[in-house]
Amino acid sequence: MDTSPPDPQLSALYQELILDHYRRPRNKGALDDATHSVSLNNPLCGDEIDLQLRVDGEVIREARFIGRGCSISQAAASMMTQLLKDRSIPQALALADRMSAMMRGDQAAAQDKTLGDLRALAGVSKFPVRIKCALLPWNALTDALKG
């Protein structure tokens, strides 16, 4: 049996912080007075996200999600909702752009403090099929704000 230690790329992919968000998701559950709600799924692995926002004027006051799926998609949703509270819509869309840049392997984006816990997901950029998982909640966000 191969007992070599897990490959460093894998350890980078499955960091403690990601597993923590996966197992103890923040802002999970329905939002009673949502103004925006978008459901997206990723048919490849069956990830599901139902993102609910309460937007007041130009500002996101509350963001919650309901979902199930792999650690990457669920941690990304949890981390994203942490960041959205009290952001303006343009700020939220700018974050979505930074997140996409990080998924394309942009080093500067991966260091950008405005991405908060999401920086732990930088390792996903090395796993092309999993990028969709990390971007699923962000795609729901842009659909909600632009749709």
Place this chain on the structure above:
Amino acid sequence: MLDAARLRGDFPLLAQRENGHPLVYLDNAATTQKPQAVLDAIAEYYRTTNANVHRGAYGLAIRATEAYEAARAQLAGFVNAWAPEGVVFTRGTTEAINLVAGAYGRAHVRAGDTVVVTAMDHHSNLVPWQILCQEKGATLRMVEISEDGRIDLSDYGRALEPRPKIVAFPYVSNALGTVNPAAQLARLAHAVGAVVVVDGAQSTPHLRVDVQGLDCDFYALSGHKMLGPMGSGALVAKPELLDAMPPYHGGGEMISRVWDDRSTYNNIPHKFEAGTPNVEGAVGLAAAVAYLERVGLERIAEHEQALAAAAIERLTQIEGVTVYGPRDHRAGVVSFTYGDIHPHDIATILDQDGICIRAGHHCAQPLMRRLNVPATARASFYLYNGLDEVDALAGALVKAGALFGYVPA
């Protein structure tokens, strides 16, 4: 057991390395790799024999037609078909089942009739029947499965009470590996006058199939799951049923005489093979059949059962792993979950060690709902897999467990 390491030498793709590791291909229920003999047969066909079939008046076209018809006869012998003309080449199982639903089903199912399927059917043996029943105003009845993933025979009996027109089930489940008692199910369905459709996608590659012994009416198979090329497959049927059926697709080859406003149709099987067929696919599939016959289906089945038994034993020793499906009457498909590690995460982690498994719903969403899981991880074996690869699978799973904090790293 078979000498898997030696057989692997016949499959050029399996010599590759993946992420720095020997490739361990355990996704054979999805598709199988191709031996050199199949690759050579296809290349040889194009190098020496290619012409359009059934229409040329020259030697080359006659030889192409002979190669195509010889492939049909070979496949007919392989599954003990009623007759070679009862073998209709299709793109695979999906097209074969759609053909039955679209031609036989549309002609025979009426409003108020019942069609029976099972909760372990692949979407391709479910959705065509949903479409038919919706179109006709017929009832689709899904037979439940038992806790350990077998067809619930008492529910099957109840489903037969309204005397369904069609009963469809898989011989072997792609998601659980269950080998269903197909002959018994067919006998019970015939007793109430139903026509029996067997999804043979997962049985034909892995055990000795005798369609006359099963006494089903229609049997669907996919070439790519049995070492043959993608886009090859067949519907095997009782010739008298095919003969009485209206055509499925219209076009060249399937006609006899064509007037401005109507046509008469060719004999079976040509009536159901409109257009230029996939001759390369048929020739490649025949080479795959010859390869499987040389190894022997009985030995293949025995080998895979040993691999599945070893895998189940190794996996269930890992705390937190759940294996689905029955413990006996099963083929070489092992579906499992590991604690709260999502199957897709398991697949990514295993891929880093060069191990290919499937993660997802396995085109069986109704089954996943009944198992109460959104998805499972699935390892599925074939003749070229060995016990060393079961070891690799178990070892990589322990690594996944370490990454997710289940076992000390």
